[in-house]
Amino acid sequence: MGISAVVIKKVQDVAKRLKYRPNMIATSLRTGKTRSIGLIVENISNPFFSVLAKVIEEEIMKFGYRVFYCSTYNDDERSAELVQSLLQANVDGFIITPTEKLDKSIEQLLEMKVPVVLIDRYFPGLDVSHVVMDNYEGAYSATMFLIKRGRRKIALINNNSGMVQMQLREKGYSDAMKKANLFDEQMILHLDYHSSEEQKIEEMLLFFKNNNSADGVLFLANYMGLAGILAIRKLGLKVPDDLAIISFDDHYSFILHSPSITVVEQPLDEIAKKTVELLMCQMKSDNNVVFEKVLLKGKLVVRESV
Amino acid sequence: MGISAVVIKKVQDVAKRLKYRPNMIATSLRTGKTRSIGLIVENISNPFFSVLAKVIEEEIMKFGYRVFYCSTYNDDERSAELVQSLLQANVDGFIITPTEKLDKSIEQLLEMKVPVVLIDRYFPGLDVSHVVMDNYEGAYSATMFLIKRGRRKIALINNNSGMVQMQLREKGYSDAMKKANLFDEQMILHLDYHSSEEQKIEEMLLFFKNNNSADGVLFLANYMGLAGILAIRKLGLKVPDDLAIISFDDHYSFILHSPSITVVEQPLDEIAKKTVELLMCQMKSDNNVVFEKVLLKGKLVVRESV
DNA sequence: CTGAAAGCGCTTACAG
DNA sequence: CTGAAAGCGCTTACAG
Numbered sequence: 197m198g199i200s201a202v203v204i205k206k207v208q209d210v211a212k213r214l215k216y217r218p219n220m221i222a223t224s225l226r227t228g229k230t231r232s233i234g235l236i237v238e239n240i241s242n243p244f245f246s247v248l249a250k251v252i253e254e255e256i257m258k259f260g261y262r263v264f265y266c267s268t269y270n271d272d273e274r275s276a277e278l279v280q281s282l283l284q285a286n287v288d289g290f291i292i293t294p295t296e297k298l299d300k301s302i303e304q305l306l307e308m309k310v311p312v313v314l315i316d317r318y319f320p321g322l323d324v325s326h327v328v329m330d331n332y333e334g335a336y337s338a339t340m341f342l343i344k345r346g347r348r349k350i351a352l353i354n355n356n357s358g359m360v361q362m363q364l365r366e367k368g369y370s371d372a373m374k375k376a377n378l379f380d381e382q383m384i385l386h387l388d389y390h391s392s393e394e395q396k397i398e399e400m401l402l403f404f405k406n407n408n409s410a411d412g413v414l415f416l417a418n419y420m421g422l423a424g425i426l427a428i429r430k431l432g433l434k435v436p437d438d439l440a441i442i443s444f445d446d447h448y449s450f451i452l453h454s455p456s457i458t459v460v461e462q463p464l465d466e467i468a469k470k471t472v473e474l475l476m477c478q479m480k481s482d483n484n485v486v487f488e489k490v491l492l493k494g495k496l497v498v499r500e501s502v
Numbered sequence: 503m504g505i506s507a508v509v510i511k512k513v514q515d516v517a518k519r520l521k522y523r524p525n526m527i528a529t530s531l532r533t534g535k536t537r538s539i540g541l542i543v544e545n546i547s548n549p550f551f552s553v554l555a556k557v558i559e560e561e562i563m564k565f566g567y568r569v570f571y572c573s574t575y576n577d578d579e580r581s582a583e584l585v586q587s588l589l590q591a592n593v594d595g596f597i598i599t600p601t602e603k604l605d606k607s608i609e610q611l612l613e614m615k616v617p618v619v620l621i622d623r624y625f626p627g628l629d630v631s632h633v634v635m636d637n638y639e640g641a642y643s644a645t646m647f648l649i650k651r652g653r654r655k656i657a658l659i660n661n662n663s664g665m666v667q668m669q670l671r672e673k674g675y676s677d678a679m680k681k682a683n684l685f686d687e688q689m690i691l692h693l694d695y696h697s698s699e700e701q702k703i704e705e706m707l708l709f710f711k712n713n714n715s716a717d718g719v720l721f722l723a724n725y726m727g728l729a730g731i732l733a734i735r736k737l738g739l740k741v742p743d744d745l746a747i748i749s750f751d752d753h754y755s756f757i758l759h760s761p762s763i764t765v766v767e768q769p770l771d772e773i774a775k776k777t778v779e780l781l782m783c784q785m786k787s788d789n790n791v792v793f794e795k796v797l798l799k800g801k802l803v804v805r806e807s808v
Numbered sequence: 809c810t811g812a813a814a815g816c817g818c819t820t821a822c823a824g
Numbered sequence: 825c826t827g828a829a830a831g832c833g834c835t836t837a838c839a840g
Contacts, residue, residue, distance in 0.1 A: 219816085221530045221592055221817080222816070222819090223817080224818090225531050226818045226820085227818085230527070240552055241549060241553060246547045262570075264570070265571055284523050285568070422754065422758065449754055452731060454735070454760065530816095531816050531817070531818085532835045533816085533835065
């Protein structure tokens with residue numbers, strides 16, 4: 197450094213006096229970097245995603261990055277548009293909970309060498325970094341837990357999204373049930389993801405009426421569990437005496453509910469931290485990126501509903 | 503237009519073929535506009551704010567604007583930093599739920615002629631557009647409702663934030679109680695905003711033990727109501743027989759709770775739409791901005807807890 | 809009317 | 825080592 201400390205101090209003082217702030221836009225135009233990342237989640241109103249978003253933001257702020265959030269509402273078209281829109285905003289990287297047909301957009305990002313990490317779900321055929329919970333194990337353990345507690349007719353409530361994380365959860369349930377010789381396809385219900393909560397409740401009312409011998413139920417996502425509780429209440433079933441309940445993904449209402457609801461809790465902190473770590477790693481090394489696929493264990497939080 | 507339709511078509515075709523997308527960064531640098539606004543809320547994890555954010559985003563997207571969300575967590579220092587950070591990102595306007603001492607930052611924005619609209623709360627001394635619910639009226643009506651239902655010893659649970667919207671709610675309660683000759687300062691509890699939920703529950707347990715004749719309670723925000731329900735459950739009080747409950751701001755858990763909780767619901771849609779309208783108005787007319795102060799009516803949603 | 813040039817505020821390769 | 829110039833990709837005032 198050929199600049200004397202005195203001069204440095206002088207310049208800094210003037211900068212401070214004039215309240216000089218570098219113009220981020222100009223810096224971005226020149227460097228091609230925006231120090232921002234795009235975070236595409238399913239629905240920022242769902243606490244699962246808002247808490248995830250919060251931790252991701254805190255983590256990435258440590259590296260001086262800003263976050264653009266957006267929600268797909270599981271709409272493929274909207275999701276593809278969001279990717280394009282964030283691309284146009286020149287984000288330096290992506291964190292995405294993809295929708296079912298978003299593989300084309302993800303492939304485009306890979307071709308463009310844009311750093312990207314998928315969370316919560318992924319595409320089995322696509323070579324791209326992702327961080328997800330061990331959904332199979334979570335569902336298997338939860339189902340086994342119900343079986344060990346003496347439940348025999350355990351229902352499964354899934355959606356019809358077809359995304360791999362939901363399929364794995366369903367497979368975890370099915371394998372546990374088959375192992376105990378309790379599997380019965382009739383006990384599985386697939387709700388239409390895009391139907392209203394009222395419609396979901398209706399579907400479940402009908403389902404439980406047709407399967408009135410059910411003594412346990414596993415909900416594969418918190419919004420299904422919440423709607424399910426309302427359906428079960430309408431049927432006048434006693435929890436856990438008549439019916440034991442476990443739901444995926446924790447939610448404030450599950451704690452407040454009486455009886456409180458047992459859940460398969462996702463390790464949100466771990467997921468967020470690992471995701472940011474993988475993304476930062478990709479953003480630092482401009483090429484020869486190694487894809488990393490991370491599987492984290494969930495945790496069964498036992499409450500009064502089982 | 504001196505350009506023939508044929509040439510226009512040709513150029514557009516080439517643009518499409520080459521997948522030309524204007525570089526937003528360059529456009530921003532040249533025009534000084536980013537077509538983005540900063541949305542500073544208290545806590546994006548609270549459904550009240552996440553739903554508000556969602557509607558605001560949908561509204562402002564119609565005008566081709568993007569939203570930067572951030573949460574203050576009611577921290578004055580963090581809030582001031584967020585304003586500076588968004589300023590540096592050259593957002594074209596601000597929508598802010600201010601913290602108690604954010605008036606300095608707001609004044610700075612006004613001096614810089616940056617469009618800004620406050621929501622949910624405001625500064626009585628500051629001439630700046632805002633959109634808020636009629637908090638006084640909401641609390642007054644809710645309290646009157648409890649009184650008309652025969653409740654006499656109605657407790658009030660507020661926080662100690664000192665923000666005007668909370669003071670107005672408290673005043674609405676006090677005036678209603680005084681009018682009915684039921685006012686008793688002992689029935690008011692101020693929780694520390696920054697304490698944990700457990701601490702809030704502890705404070706409330708103690709409070710209700712000291713005021714065991716209470717037959718009604720008004721919670722001035724949803725997170726206090728949620729903690730309050732847990733405290734009331736620990737005390738073994740029957741709702742609404744022993745104690746009638748009304749809380750401000752709706753929440754999924756209030757609907758799911760058994761008995762379901764009566765709330766003073768804020769007109770989120772209206773608030774969001776009006777806010778965007780005011781902001782767009784300011785952003786269009788570069789000068790002589792007229793400040794508008796909008797007061798919207800809340801709605802008492804009567805459920806089983808009263 | 810049209811097309812070329814200037815300039816937004818930075819960073820960095822390069823000439824001296 | 826240092827300082828001036830080029831250039832990121834646009835928009836718009838201006839010369840022709």
